[in-house]
Amino acid sequence: MSEAEHNGVIYFNLATDCEATDPALNDPGLGERATRGVVGVLEENGWRGTFFVIPTDLEAHPGMYNELREAGHEVGLHLHPAAQGYGPFFGIHGPDMQREILAEAVDRFAQVMGDRPSGLCMGYGSANDHTYALLVEAGFTHGMCSVPGRILPECASVWAGAPLFMHYAHRYNRVLAGDLDFVEIPATIDWESRMWGGKHPQDLRVELVDAKNHFYTIEKSVRRQIAEQVPVKAIRTVTHNIFEYSDPADFRRQTLEGIITHYKHIVADEGFQTAGATVAELADLYRSKVPQQETELTLDNRGYLRADDETEE
Numbered sequence: 001m002s003e004a005e006h007n008g009v010i011y012f013n014l015a016t017d018c019e020a021t022d023p024a025l026n027d028p029g030l031g032e033r034a035t036r037g038v039v040g041v042l043e044e045n046g047w048r049g050t051f052f053v054i055p056t057d058l059e060a061h062p063g064m065y066n067e068l069r070e071a072g073h074e075v076g077l078h079l080h081p082a083a084q085g086y087g088p089f090f091g092i093h094g095p096d097m098q099r100e101i102l103a104e105a106v107d108r109f110a111q112v113m114g115d116r117p118s119g120l121c122m123g124y125g126s127a128n129d130h131t132y133a134l135l136v137e138a139g140f141t142h143g144m145c146s147v148p149g150r151i152l153p154e155c156a157s158v159w160a161g162a163p164l165f166m167h168y169a170h171r172y173n174r175v176l177a178g179d180l181d182f183v184e185i186p187a188t189i190d191w192e193s194r195m196w197g198g199k200h201p202q203d204l205r206v207e208l209v210d211a212k213n214h215f216y217t218i219e220k221s222v223r224r225q226i227a228e229q230v231p232v233k234a235i236r237t238v239t240h241n242i243f244e245y246s247d248p249a250d251f252r253r254q255t256l257e258g259i260i261t262h263y264k265h266i267v268a269d270e271g272f273q274t275a276g277a278t279v280a281e282l283a284d285l286y287r288s289k290v291p292q293q294e295t296e297l298t299l300d301n302r303g304y305l306r307a308d309d310e311t312e313e
């Protein structure tokens with residue numbers, strides 16, 4: 001695809017967090033049916049998607065995840081420290097413990113998939129200011145830790161003010177864009193909404209609301225990305241492999257199909273092209289368009305101006 005053609009595309013990504021073997025659920029059979037159902041919906045559209053998988057799900061279905069990768073889907077790591085015998089929230093730990101949990105998960109991924117993962121989705125978006133630099137150290141190049149606007153200190157997941165769209169992560173501050181070689185690709189959210197008692201914005205996770213509610217989030221995000229001339233425009237949907245996606249009568253599956261229909265109509269109405277992409281493909285595209293730059297913060301002192309200052313000039 002040429003540069004000009006890329007500029008006219010608003011991509012669609014679906015990332016499925018695969019965690020059916022997490023101790024909270026532990027239903028590997030459901031995990032397999034759900035994952036295969038999601039693949040079916042993607043492939044009906046001619047698209048490939050992203051599957052972020054916790055090590056125990058990989059170990060339960062090694063053949064399926066290798067098969068998915070051979071078919072062009074992306075298989076990355078999903079981190080749930082509880083499934084590795086730690087407490088549930090990554091972001092409460094210091095750098096040594098974070099490094100240990102990551103290294104263990106990466107090794108177990110490599111045992112099943114034959115190489116180390118480059119994409120990651122952080123469970124509960126639980127991270128602190130050590131996390132991004134440690135992800136890069138562990139070999140990750142892209143993924144999703146942030147949930148812009150979320151304020152959930154009880155999960156060590158606080159992202160108030162974080163960027164809404166793709167950006168390079170900052171090595172010292174998780175809510176700033178920076179110059180780390182890690183492309184953070186947040187899920188699509190409605191930045192004006194609040195759910196969960198005011199702690200979480202409505203995001204494009206399939207199971208959160210119905211397709212009608214998702215319509216407004218998709219339309220709003222598409223229009224803002226066009227208005228702000230975001231370099232790589234995408235609608236990012238997320239879900240989990242814990243619903244009966246292989247059943248065409250399942251409500252979640254119908255919601256996902258509704259999201260896709262809405263995406264296609266909204267993007268066409270705005271005069272753009274549609275295309276499916278993995279998170280890895282979006283990250284590569286972002287790297288090809290946006291150079292890494294150190295972030296500079298300058299003090300906004302416009303409000304310091306006094307009447308005397310005007311006359312001195």
Ligand SMILES: [Zn+2]
Nearest residue numbers: 017019123124
């Ligand atoms: Zn998860």
